[in-house]
Every structure is written in structure tokens, then in C-alpha cells.
Amino acid sequence: MRSLLVVFVFGVCAFGQKYNVGKAASADEIKATDQFMAPDGTGLPAGKGTAADGRDIYSRRCARCHGAQGQGDEEGPLVGGKGSLKTAKPLKTVGSFWPYATTIYDYVHRAMPFDNPGLLDANQTYSVVALILHMNGIIGEKDEMNAQTLPKVKMPNRDGFVKDNRPDTGKKKK
Amino acid sequence: MPKNERRRFLQLSGIVALAGCSQQPGAKTDEEKLPSALGKPIRAYGERSQFETAKRAVPDLKRPQIGSTRTPLAETEGIITPSSLHFERHHAGVPDLDPAKHTLLLHGLVERPLVFTVADLKRLPSASHIYFVECAGNSGGEWKAPGGPNVAASFGLASCSEWTGVPLKILLEEAGLRPAGKWLVAEGADACKMSRSLPIEKALEDCLVAYAQNGEAIRPEQGYPLRLVVPGYEGNVNVKWLRQIKIVDQPNQTKDETSKYTDLLADGTARQFTFVMDAKSVITYPSGGQKLAGPGFQEIRGLAWSGRGVIEKVEVSTDGGKTWTKAALQEPRLPKAFTRFRLPWKWDGTETEITARAVDSAGYTQPSREELTEARGANSQYHYNGVKMWKIGADGSVKNA
Numbered sequence: 001m002r003s004l005l006v007v008f009v010f011g012v013c014a015f016g017q018k019y020n021v022g023k024a025a026s027a028d029e030i031k032a033t034d035q036f037m038a039p040d041g042t043g044l045p046a047g048k049g050t051a052a053d054g055r056d057i058y059s060r061r062c063a064r065c066h067g068a069q070g071q072g073d074e075e076g077p078l079v080g081g082k083g084s085l086k087t088a089k090p091l092k093t094v095g096s097f098w099p100y101a102t103t104i105y106d107y108v109h110r111a112m113p114f115d116n117p118g119l120l121d122a123n124q125t126y127s128v129v130a131l132i133l134h135m136n137g138i139i140g141e142k143d144e145m146n147a148q149t150l151p152k153v154k155m156p157n158r159d160g161f162v163k164d165n166r167p168d169t170g171k172k173k174k
Numbered sequence: 175m176p177k178n179e180r181r182r183f184l185q186l187s188g189i190v191a192l193a194g195c196s197q198q199p200g201a202k203t204d205e206e207k208l209p210s211a212l213g214k215p216i217r218a219y220g221e222r223s224q225f226e227t228a229k230r231a232v233p234d235l236k237r238p239q240i241g242s243t244r245t246p247l248a249e250t251e252g253i254i255t256p257s258s259l260h261f262e263r264h265h266a267g268v269p270d271l272d273p274a275k276h277t278l279l280l281h282g283l284v285e286r287p288l289v290f291t292v293a294d295l296k297r298l299p300s301a302s303h304i305y306f307v308e309c310a311g312n313s314g315g316e317w318k319a320p321g322g323p324n325v326a327a328s329f330g331l332a333s334c335s336e337w338t339g340v341p342l343k344i345l346l347e348e349a350g351l352r353p354a355g356k357w358l359v360a361e362g363a364d365a366c367k368m369s370r371s372l373p374i375e376k377a378l379e380d381c382l383v384a385y386a387q388n389g390e391a392i393r394p395e396q397g398y399p400l401r402l403v404v405p406g407y408e409g410n411v412n413v414k415w416l417r418q419i420k421i422v423d424q425p426n427q428t429k430d431e432t433s434k435y436t437d438l439l440a441d442g443t444a445r446q447f448t449f450v451m452d453a454k455s456v457i458t459y460p461s462g463g464q465k466l467a468g469p470g471f472q473e474i475r476g477l478a479w480s481g482r483g484v485i486e487k488v489e490v491s492t493d494g495g496k497t498w499t500k501a502a503l504q505e506p507r508l509p510k511a512f513t514r515f516r517l518p519w520k521w522d523g524t525e526t527e528i529t530a531r532a533v534d535s536a537g538y539t540q541p542s543r544e545e546l547t548e549a550r551g552a553n554s555q556y557h558y559n560g561v562k563m564w565k566i567g568a569d570g571s572v573k574n575a
Contacts, residue, residue: 016285017348021294025279025287033279033418036359036369039427074236086442090553092433097444100427107429111266111366114237161436161446168549170452170538 037106041151044105048146049127051134057124058131061113070135075114079135082156095136099161101153104129126150230259231326239267239365242309244330247477248458253304253504253512255333257388262395263309263331265430266366269415273391273399276363278383282421285350292399295383298340303382303405304511306479308332308451310408310435310556317552320543320562323574324462328562329454332479334512335396337403339384342377346421355421359428360402363417370411371425372404376449380405383416406481406510407449408556410435440551451481453540454559455488455515455532466570469523474501476530478513483535485513492519494527494563494575501530509535521566527575529563 037043059068070078081091094104109125111117120128130145139145139153205211228250230243242263245255273292281287312331315322322328351374358377362368372381382403385392392398397414404411410430425431425447436444455478460466474492478485484507489498504514515530531540543560563575 016350019298019344019348021297022280022288022290022345022348025281025289029279029289030281030287034281034420035367036361036420036422036426038422038424040424085438085444085553086440088552090438090442092438094433097433099432103427103429103432106426110369111429114240114266114366117266117365117367160443161432162439162443164445164448164450166445166448166450166452167536167538169541169545 035106035110037102037109039100039102039151041102041147044102044147044150045122046147047122047126048144049123049125049130050144051127051131051139051141053123054127054129054131057120058128061116061119062128065114070132078132085157085160093136094132095138095156097157097160099155099158101129101133101138101150101155104132105150228259230261230330240265242311242331244326245333246326247330247332247456248325248461248464250458251514253334253477253508253514254388255335255512257335257390257393257396260307260333260335260387260393260396261309261331263311263409264364264395265368266364268394269364270394271363271399271415276399276417278400278416279418280345280349280421281418282358283352283355283423284346284421285352286348288345288349290345292385295340295385295400298344300338301341301382302336302338302386303380303403304334304336304508305403305405306332306334306451306510306512307403307409307412308454308479308481310410310448310451312409313454313558313560313562314555316543316558316560316562317547317554320560321574322462322562325456325458328462328574329456331409332454334479335387336389337382337384338386338389339382339400339403342381342383342402342419343379345383345419346374346377349421351421354423357422357425359420359422359426360411360413360416361418361420362397362413363415368410368413368415368430369426369428370413370431371422371428371447372407372411372449373447374421376404376407404449406451408435408451411449435556437550437554437556439554448557449481451479452557452559453480453482453485453532453534453536453538454478455485455530455540456562457490457528457530457564460528460566460572461564462572462574464572466521466566466572468570469521472519472521474517474519474528474530476501476515478503478515478530478532479511480532480534480536480538481510482538484509485515485532486535487533488513488515488530489533490515490517490519490528490530492526492528495529498531523568525566525568527563527565529561529575531561 065075067073081096084091126145133139245261309331400416402413457476459475488501501515501517565575
């Protein structure tokens with residue numbers, strides 16, 4: 001409530017604003033639009049689910065495109081590829097490549113199923129996220145995913161990313 | 175003369191003429207002989223000539239909402255890409271947004287979270303700049319083998335426009351950036367709510383919240399009514415249909431900055447947040463799929479660009495890379511924009527290979543494919559900027575070398 005009041009007062013007085021264009025965003029407006037979920041768990045909603053809970057919704061809403069076992073079908077796979085990143089045919093999947101488990105929630109919530117994004121509620125989303133993690137052998141079938149447990153899941157390729165250290169080319173002149 | 179009589183007279187005189195001067199039948203009427211027949215009337219919105227055919231090739235996709243079309247760079251002149259030919263890359267289709275209802279929310283680590291209507295943004299101080307936008311995946315096919323048969327197929331996920339909008343810095347000052355705000359995450363209003371994180375320094379340096387492209391409203395495929403323009407950075411962070419910017423203390427690690435748009439190296443690690451597009455150039459004439467009319471004068475033409483500054487030099491080789499000649503650069507050379515290069519050349523009618531390489535103001539020389547794969551392997555998928563070689567046959571045909 002206090003932060004709401006502060007926002008309100010600032011909005012009206014336009015304190016610190018040079019042009020006074022745009023209006024103060026209300027807490028409700030922000031809540032309705034902000035659906036970002038950060039790797040530390042910020043933004044993850046209340047709710048929970050296990051891989052076992054996720055089977056039904058996955059088979060009805062995801063399997064058509066990603067395969068019954070996540071092996072891929074009309075669209076790319078969600079499992080597999082472990083040990084392939086150094087080979088001539090790398091397979092980048094949630095299991096072999098993704099550094100953060102929170103990204104799966106963030107992405108499924110915002111963009112999947114492809115033709116009906118936003119269809120799943122929080123429990124259903126935690127459940128399919130748990131199932132994808134389980135299909136990749138990262139968590140057990142009965143491990144509950146929620147706002148506390150999901151950010152703690154250590155992804156296999158968590159340490160597989162490096163900073164941009166270019167230019168690594170462009171010095172030589174032949 | 176009444177109409178009927180006149181026609182008969184014309185027919186008759188035609189026969190006479192035919193008999194007398196062996197003129198062909200179907201000879202032109204007096205009206206048709208006039209030098210300027212009336213043209214089409216004035217119209218409210220222009221279209222190109224019916225004889226012009228340059229287009230973005232539309233691939234046959236099972237889901238046409240997720241895919242790309244490429245700019246036919248070999249059929250554009252100068253440095254500006256017509257908005258209608260700007261490449262497309264969508265992840266969930268093109269939304270149809272009403273600018274009277276669309277808003278931009280700016281919140282997170284700021285003193286005053288603000289909502290801007292499109293009209294609000296147009297009231298603020300505006301800026302126009304010419305910048306290229308290039309998809310990080312442009313030329314991605316060249317990593318495995320330099321196989322792109324023409325410029326569009328191998329380099330067409332790059333375009334250059336004049337963008338007009340409000341500098342993002344102004345919006346951040348209006349909202350009052352908090353010191354803890356080190357990154358922002360921008361989100362589009364497309365069905366997948368495309369989202370990408372960016373360091374705050376870049377936002378304060380030169381980003382635009384753009385509403386216009388080449389003098390008119392941004393095209394729907396390019397983000398109408400609002401898109402983030404992030405000069406010199408990979409296309410995907412130039413978030414289209416921009417609806418929200420949240421100031422945060424760490425990158426959000428969205429799907430398109432982890433699973434996608436990260437560059438796998440030979441050792442199995444992947445570079446992340448490789449935003450800048452390195453210097454690149456390509457010859458657009460003569461280029462793959464074209465045919466030279468015959469030996470003699472040719473103007474070699476091409477485009478060069480760099481996300482790190484201006485193009486300082488483009489060198490062209492017409493003997494497969496043995497010797498190099500400096501091409502003329504079209505002025506003004508603008509930072510993070512296309513630069514047109516030209517070189518007069520006399521083709522002697524024999525088989526040869528031609529190529530170009532760019533040097534930018536950071537002192538970076540566009541590498542060969544070998545140099546790139548030596549440094550990164552062939553699995554990077556994104557950020558390929560190697561030189562492109564075209565092979566000219568004795569018959570004048572031009573192919574991928």
C-alpha cells in the first residue's frame with residue numbers, strides 16, 4: 001500500500017520528470033503485465049506440480065509437437081543430446097544445454113503451447129516443467145516443483161556458458 | 175468527322191498506304207502516334223512499377239508464423255533497404271496492434287514506473303538514425319560449408335533503415351533509473367512475448383524506442399507500432415511490438431538468450447550475450463545467380479557494415495584473393511549502418527573468383543571462413559561474418575564458389 005501511495009504522489013507531482021509525459025503505472029497494471037521470472041526465482045508464482053502430475057496435460061497439450069517422451073515430433077526435442085555438444089552434430093535441448101530451470105517455466109508460461117500460449121495455469125505449468133526435467137533425468141518423478149524448489153535445480157550444463165570474448169578473429173591479414 | 179466515317183476513312187487510307195508504301199496492317203491511329211498517352215490518375219499511396227519484381231522469397235513452411243524471409247540485397251541500391259523488403263524473422267507471427275491502445279510499460283528498478291502511449295512517445299524529443307539490423311543467424315548456413323547460392327540466401331537476413339523514435343535514455347531519465355538497475359529486459363507483444371535482456375550501458379548509449387522507419391510508421395513485420403532499436407547488436411534484441419521494459423539487476427536468462435542466440439564453440443562451451451555484429455561485407459554485383467552480358471566494363475558493387483563503428487576500408491579481389499584493390503566507399507559513412515562500395519572493373523571474359531573484405535574503425539578485418547572455424551569450430555550457428563567468394567564462369571554466369 002505504501003509503495004502504491006509513493007507511486008501515486010510521484011505520478012501527480014511528476015517529481016524529477018523533465019517532460020512530464022507518460023502516466024504513473026499502477027501496481028495492478030504492473031502486475032498484469034510483468035511475467036518475468038528470473039533465475040533467482042523472482043517472479044515465480046505460487047503453485048506446484050510433479051512430473052507425475054504433468055503427464056496428462058503434457059500428452060494432451062505438448063506431445064503432438066514435441067513427442068510423447070519429449071523426443072521431438074513436428075517440432076524439436078525437449079530431451080536428449082547429453083554429451084553431444086562437442087561433436088559434429090550437437091543436440092541442444094533443455095537437458096543437454098539449458099543453464100537455468102527457471103527459464104523453462106518462464107518460456108512455457110509465455111509461449112507454449114505454441115498455438116495457445118497462456119493456456120496453462122501455474123500448477124499445470126509447474127507440472128509440465130517437472131515432467132520435462134524428469135524426462136531428462138534431472139529430478140525424480142515425485143519431486144515437487146514450486147517457487148522455492150525450481151530455482152535450486154542444478155541444470156547439467158549450468159557451467160557451460162562463457163562470456164563474449166571476441167574479437168577472436170579479424171587481427172590477421174592474409 | 176463523325177466516328178464511323180472516320181474509321182472507314184482510316185481503314186481506306188490504311189489500304190492505300192499499304193498498297194502505296196507497303197506499310198504493315200494494324201498501323202497506328204493518329205491518337206496512338208501521339209508521343210504521350212495519358213497515364214494513370216493520381217493515387218493516395220504509391221506502389222512500385224508493375225515491371226519491378228524484387229521480393230523477399232517466402233519459404234514453404236509448415237508454420238509460416240515462425241520463420242524468416244530475406245532481403246534481396248542484390249536487387250537493392252545505395253544503403254537504404256525499402257521497408258517492404260526489410261527481412262523478417264518472427265517466432266510467433268505478426269500481431270495486428272492498434273496504436274491507440276498499445277502502451278509501453280517501463281518499471282522495475284526505477285523511481286517512477288511509467289506507462290507511455292504511442293502518442294506520449296511521439297511528443298518526446300525525437301531522433302532519426304540510419305542503422306542496419308542483422309539477424310544473428312544471418313549466413314549461419316556458411317558455417318558448415320559456404321553453400322549459399324546467392325546474396326539473399328547467404329546474407330539476406332540484414333537490412334538498413336532510417337529509424338525514428340525517442341532515445342531510450344530519455345525514458346529512463348523520466349522514470350528515474352536506480353543504481354541497482356544494471357540490466358533491462360524488453361518484451362514484445364507477439365504471441366510468444368519475445369523477451370531479451372540488455373546491459374543498461376547500451377540502453378543509455380544509443381538505443382531508440384522507434385515508431386518510424388524510412389519516413390513512415392514502422393511496418394507491422396518490423397514491430398508496429400513500437401520497436402526497440404539497438405544499434406549494431408544482433409537483430410533479436412531489437413525487440414519488435416515492444417510493450418514492456420523492466421529494469422533488473424541481472425539478466426533474465428530468457429529462452430532466446432540461453433537455448434537460442436548463444437554461440438557453441440568447438441570445446442562444447444557456448445558464448446552468451448554475444449550482442450555485437452562484427453564487420454562484414456558481400457559483393458552484390460556480380461553475385462550468385464546473375465549473368466554478365468559479356469566481357470568489358472563492370473561496376474563491382476557491394477555492401478559492408480559493422481556493429482563496432484564505421485567501415486574504414488573495403489578491399490576487393492578479382493583473382494580469387496591473390497591481389498586486392500581498395501573500393502570507393504559511398505559517403506557519408508555512418509556508424510552501424512550499411513556502407514555501399516563500388517569498384518570499376520574490366521572483365522576479360524575468363525573464369526575467375528571475386529570477393530571483398532571489410533575493415534572497420536575498430537581495426538577489425540573481416541575474416542576468412544577458415545579463420546572463423548579455426549577460432550570457433552563449425553557449430554556456432556550464429557555470428558558468421560566470413561568473406562564470400564563468387565565464381566564467374568567463362569559464359570558470364572556467377573555462382574557460389
